[in-house]
Amino acid sequence: MLRNFFIDCSKAANCCDKAQYNEASRIEKLKMRLHRFFCERCQNYTKKNTKLTKLIRKANLKPCPEEEKQQWRKKIENELSKSNSV
Structure with a gap:
């Protein structure tokens, strides 16, 4: 029964993250x-x-909207296609 409470490091890290x-x-x-x-x-x-989580909360970071991500992707793809054609 007690064996069920012992986990390996990867599971402990996952639990820590959760x-x-x-x-x-x-x-x-x-x-x-x-x-x-x-x-x-x-x-x-x-x-x-824990320290990282506190720093992220303190920085008050906001996720980037999906529309903006798509715009960035298009710009990057355009720049890459320009550099590949040269």
């Missing part, structure tokens, strides 16, 4: 905490991930 965005279940959070208790590497990953 927890940052409040998408992790209670069981996932518990598994992640248990894993971090024993794994220094994942402790460091969690600290860095």
Whole structure:
């Protein structure tokens, strides 16, 4: 039964990422905490991930609208086609 609570580093990182965005279940959070208790590497990953999330929130970044992305893609494709024809 207790074996079900031990996860590997990749699953712990995934749980950490989900927890940052409040998408992790209670069981996932518990598994992640248990894993971090024993794994220094994942402790460091969690600290860095938390710091990154705080910096992103503080920067108040907004996603780029899809229309603008399409315009950029067209410009890039045009520039690439110009440079390839030279």
